[in-house]
Amino acid sequence: MNKRKMVTTKYFGILLALLVVFGLKGQTAGPLQAADREEIHTYEDTIAIMGYAIVNDSLQSNRYAACKKMILTLKEALKHENSFNYPFERVKTVSIQYPQDSSFRIFTWQLYMDENHYRYFGAIQMNTPELTLFPLIDRSGDIESANIEQFELTADKWYGALYYKIIETDSRNGKYYLLFGFDGYEFFHKRKLIDVLTFKGGQPVFGAPVFKYDDDTEPVKVKKRFLVEYSPESSVTVNYDVIREMIIFDNLTMVTGQYGEGPTKIPDGTYQGFELKDGFWVHVDKVFHVIMDEPPVPHPVLDHKEGEKKKDLFGRNKNRP
Numbered sequence: 001m002n003k004r005k006m007v008t009t010k011y012f013g014i015l016l017a018l019l020v021v022f023g024l025k026g027q028t029a030g031p032l033q034a035a036d037r038e039e040i041h042t043y044e045d046t047i048a049i050m051g052y053a054i055v056n057d058s059l060q061s062n063r064y065a066a067c068k069k070m071i072l073t074l075k076e077a078l079k080h081e082n083s084f085n086y087p088f089e090r091v092k093t094v095s096i097q098y099p100q101d102s103s104f105r106i107f108t109w110q111l112y113m114d115e116n117h118y119r120y121f122g123a124i125q126m127n128t129p130e131l132t133l134f135p136l137i138d139r140s141g142d143i144e145s146a147n148i149e150q151f152e153l154t155a156d157k158w159y160g161a162l163y164y165k166i167i168e169t170d171s172r173n174g175k176y177y178l179l180f181g182f183d184g185y186e187f188f189h190k191r192k193l194i195d196v197l198t199f200k201g202g203q204p205v206f207g208a209p210v211f212k213y214d215d216d217t218e219p220v221k222v223k224k225r226f227l228v229e230y231s232p233e234s235s236v237t238v239n240y241d242v243i244r245e246m247i248i249f250d251n252l253t254m255v256t257g258q259y260g261e262g263p264t265k266i267p268d269g270t271y272q273g274f275e276l277k278d279g280f281w282v283h284v285d286k287v288f289h290v291i292m293d294e295p296p297v298p299h300p301v302l303d304h305k306e307g308e309k310k311k312d313l314f315g316r317n318k319n320r321p
Contacts, residue, residue: 036080043077051093084127100168108163118184120160149223153206167240171279188261192238193227213283231264247274
């Protein structure tokens with residue numbers, strides 16, 4: 001068995017553990033009792049330490065072991081009554097995102113396998129009487145790249161990403177949620193995306209036809225998710241501007257990359273966007289009519305400038321747990 005096959009087999013063992021761990025139901029989400037809070041607080045210490053090891057340990061075997069331990073510990077924490085109301089604020093390497101209506105929250109984190117291979121883990125915890133949990137199974141390696149923006153996916157066939165923002169949107173067909181995420185992808189190419197989450201029959205579905213192109217910039221006029229791929233040497237913005245009430249992202253231009261990288265994309269100083277119209281996010285070819293050094297949005301996840309204090313995966317100052 002070759003090394004990659006062994007890694008894949010080991011990885012699916014962890015996925016199986018995740019399925020077992022999160023295939024459970026709790027009680028109504030209400031006030032968290034002091035005894036439960038104290039016990040979850042103890043679990044949080046372990047989760048924080050394991051999360052730090054997942055991101056920082058140099059040995060792949062240690063990162064795997066830490067990931068498995070963190071999954072099992074998170075399971076125990078979430079089994080507590082009303083655990084939805086525990087924020088896990090000291091866990092710095094797991095993104096926990098809430099929509100405005102607080103109907104659910106999403107846990108996501110990344111596992112570095114090798115320079116061209118990341119895996120993502122996650123779960124959706126619903127704020128319902130049943131406190132249902134849905135495991136998110138990263139199958140991005142099995143999804144055809146050419147049509148990645150057109151697929152409707154399920155929780156067990158998820159395009160794995162580290163989510164850093166959720167935007168709630170109302171439409172004629174009901175409410176949906178935009179999930180802004182980062183994908184480490186490959187050594188020479190990184191990705192940022194906006195996925196679309198809906199619930200059908202109580203089950204999470206990823207991808208919905210909400211991104212519209214009324215201009216000639218794209219051959220496909222409606223997309224189910226939005227994705228940009230770029231050079232890791234670049235700082236690329238994909239974010240929501242609260243003041244302008246629109247999504248803003250860097251316009252990318254193709255260049256010849258460094259040795260071994262091949263053609264790649266970098267920002268050219270202009271910006272495109274999407275604005276909300278009748279429940280759809282309609283493409284705007286040019287947001288500003290002057291070239292800007294920085295868009296008026298927060299620094300995007302995992303990007304920082306020289307001289308700035310380094311941030312963690314979610315834009316917070318790095319601190320050991």
